Amino acid sequence: MDSNIPHTLPRKSATFDDYTLSEIRRAAQTGIYDIRGAGAKRKLPHFDDLLFLGASMSRYPLEGYREKCGTNVVLGTRFAKKPIELKIPITIAGMSFGSLSANAKEALGRGASAAGTSTTTGDGGMTPEERGQSKHLVYQYLPSRYGMNPDDLRKADAIEVVIGQGAKPGGGGMLLGQKISDRVAAMRCLPKGIDQRSACRHPDWTGPDDLEIKIQELREITNWEKPIYIKVGGARPYYDVALAVKAGADVVVVDGMQGGTAATQEVFIEHVGQPTLACIRPAVKALQELGMHRKVQLIVSGGIRNGADVAKALALGADAVAIGTAALVALGDNDPAYEEEYRALGTTAGAYDDWHEGKDPAGITTQDPALMQRLDPVKAGRRLYNYLKVMTLEAQTIARANGKSHVHNLEPEDLVALTIEAAAMAQVPLAGTSWIPGKQPF
Amino acid sequence: MSTQGLSELDLQKAGVRGINQTLQGLAKNTNQRHWLVRNPMGQHAIAVGLDAPLHVEVHGHVGFYCGGMNKESEIIIHGHAGVGVAENMMSGLVWVKGNASESAGATGNGGLLVIDGDASSRCGISMKGIDIVVGGSVGHMSAFMAQRGNLVVCGDAGEALGDSIYEARLYVKGKAHGLGADCIEKEMRAEHLEDLAKLLERAKRKERPQDFRRYGSARKLYNFDVDHADAY
Numbered sequence A: 001m002d003s004n005i006p007h008t009l010p011r012k013s014a015t016f017d018d019y020t021l022s023e024i025r026r027a028a029q030t031g032i033y034d035i036r037g038a039g040a041k042r043k044l045p046h047f048d049d050l051l052f053l054g055a056s057m058s059r060y061p062l063e064g065y066r067e068k069c070g071t072n073v074v075l076g077t078r079f080a081k082k083p084i085e086l087k088i089p090i091t092i093a094g095m096s097f098g099s100l101s102a103n104a105k106e107a108l109g110r111g112a113s114a115a116g117t118s119t120t121t122g123d124g125g126m127t128p129e130e131r132g133q134s135k136h137l138v139y140q141y142l143p144s145r146y147g148m149n150p151d152d153l154r155k156a157d158a159i160e161v162v163i164g165q166g167a168k169p170g171g172g173g174m175l176l177g178q179k180i181s182d183r184v185a186a187m188r189c190l191p192k193g194i195d196q197r198s199a200c201r202h203p204d205w206t207g208p209d210d211l212e213i214k215i216q217e218l219r220e221i222t223n224w225e226k227p228i229y230i231k232v233g234g235a236r237p238y239y240d241v242a243l244a245v246k247a248g249a250d251v252v253v254v255d256g257m258q259g260g261t262a263a264t265q266e267v268f269i270e271h272v273g274q275p276t277l278a279c280i281r282p283a284v285k286a287l288q289e290l291g292m293h294r295k296v297q298l299i300v301s302g303g304i305r306n307g308a309d310v311a312k313a314l315a316l317g318a319d320a321v322a323i324g325t326a327a328l329v330a331l332g333d334n335d336p337a338y339e340e341e342y343r344a345l346g347t348t349a350g351a352y353d354d355w356h357e358g359k360d361p362a363g364i365t366t367q368d369p370a371l372m373q374r375l376d377p378v379k380a381g382r383r384l385y386n387y388l389k390v391m392t393l394e395a396q397t398i399a400r401a402n403g404k405s406h407v408h409n410l411e412p413e414d415l416v417a418l419t420i421e422a423a424a425m426a427q428v429p430l431a432g433t434s435w436i437p438g439k440q441p442f
Numbered sequence B: 001m002s003t004q005g006l007s008e009l010d011l012q013k014a015g016v017r018g019i020n021q022t023l024q025g026l027a028k029n030t031n032q033r034h035w036l037v038r039n040p041m042g043q044h045a046i047a048v049g050l051d052a053p054l055h056v057e058v059h060g061h062v063g064f065y066c067g068g069m070n071k072e073s074e075i076i077i078h079g080h081a082g083v084g085v086a087e088n089m090m091s092g093l094v095w096v097k098g099n100a101s102e103s104a105g106a107t108g109n110g111g112l113l114v115i116d117g118d119a120s121s122r123c124g125i126s127m128k129g130i131d132i133v134v135g136g137s138v139g140h141m142s143a144f145m146a147q148r149g150n151l152v153v154c155g156d157a158g159e160a161l162g163d164s165i166y167e168a169r170l171y172v173k174g175k176a177h178g179l180g181a182d183c184i185e186k187e188m189r190a191e192h193l194e195d196l197a198k199l200l201e202r203a204k205r206k207e208r209p210q211d212f213r214r215y216g217s218a219r220k221l222y223n224f225d226v227d228h229a230d231a232y
């Protein structure tokens, strides 16, 4: 080659980027879709695209630490004889024993109970560890019905009928053979070591009219005591929430596409469902139109990370939020302290998402007895407690700055958006303008 | 109501709530074991969540989920049953003298469900240890994802019997109109004939075990293999 001739630099395709190429090669080699844990990793419009205005001439702030700012929330006031009262509006989302180790479940229960909030079972039944350590335990009623029985139903403080999850609206649970240990297999009544794909539809009802009857049955079995939640993935939040109310829910949980999962096809996680930010206003609108806002409580989840996210979700109309991924990180998931081991697994701390393989160095998403022992449930529970406290203090800081004596007094009028997309989804004005795309002309 | 012999409940007067409260409120060692429920009127969730060795006779048709999550009780339905009869039963007996709608015995963990007539689609869906004996035929997708237990069908089975079945055992006397993914006919060995004979006897059936065929899992879909992906 003539070195005097300028030649163009090698250029990689923006469409066929390195990640895409690696995925094509992986698929060609293995013949199976990519399965992983966690939620959508692509960049999406999110709570970071919103800002609070704070106090000014027309709004007085409250004194930090001195003037009270309430954080309690009561869930299940519509029909249940025994609603749940939580000290903080941040709950722990449903994560199955099976996907998580027994120690991790126990740690979640310890941390949540100390902070005065609830934790939730998952696809795989209720363990004595989590019941024992959870002051408020929500028992999931899933299509698979693994481990479902009337005794545990009565031991629960609330029942959550799962229709879908944000990571995979329309998909069922997955737990691959590596994690089907003897104990997990026995609880789910399945052969050990099989790749288990749970049903995605409930076996004995279809549609909201049947669900209404199913809820009646659950209430009859539990003496109309327990709040009944309905959890939906962020698919059609306006209609789903309206139908959940019609079916008789006390509480509706809406989980956006950033919501974590224990194991799902990557294509599902990244391409099905709507971002959390896009789900909240339609859900609230449905409740308001039915005269049910604040009567049927709304819990929002999917990518909640800090007190600002909590405050923003509440300002948009949620009564509480739920966290999954963040709670696992507080316990010790993806901790850089295990970097060497993450490297050995072909990844790096912060990116580890092969939770379905059961090799978690942090002892959380595993059933391996040796790895599981690494997680001290007492210490990990304390970390979760600290983290929940910090999130609550952060949300209070924001609420006080906006002049609110309870976090539930935050409102959409306290917010502006940094991007047009976020302004349209959250239906708050673009910063510096009075423009809400899709609502008012500029 | 009497303390001995048969106690009566009228659903028209007591409502579903009243019936369930009475039956669920009985102690396990109660002497008041025999109950008769009149006027069920096709209502839903009748006699659900029972947890004592009662004998409950329901005179008439019932709606969805009759006998749901039953433990220990014997519930006899003198009529037809709606969707999900004996769903998630743990133990005991539910006996439908008429026909049953969809998802009969769904996700049941134990006990015996007998249906003298026919059962609709998804009979025994996701069953987890329950035994089901159907005197007539069952509809399509019966024993879908069935994990454990026995489904005995004295008539025919609809399409896609035992789709994605795990370890449950299916016995069909008549014709199976197509098997679902990973469901195959299996050899009827002595142990199976013996099990089947006991089940037929418990359901007071006159059929002979040797006239049935057995179906179960080929176990090819238990672990993912790209060359079996077309089976779905």
Ligand SMILES: Cc1cc2nc3c(=O)[nH]c(=O)nc-3n(C[C@H](O)[C@H](O)[C@H](O)COP(=O)(O)O)c2cc1C
Residues within 6 Å of the ligand: A037, A038, A039, A093, A094, A095, A096, A099, A100, A121, A122, A123, A124, A140, A162, A164, A165, A166, A173, A231, A255, A258, A259, A260, A261, A262, A301, A302, A303, A304, A322, A323, A324, A325, A326, A355, A365
């Ligand atoms: C390890 C793991 C296991 C999960 N298991 C379940 C489950 O069994 N049932 C369910 O409804 N959701 C399950 N989820 C979803 C959570 O309940 C929740 O919707 C989600 O984690 C919220 O989003 P976040 O992770 O961004 O906080 C799971 C999530 C994770 C991370």
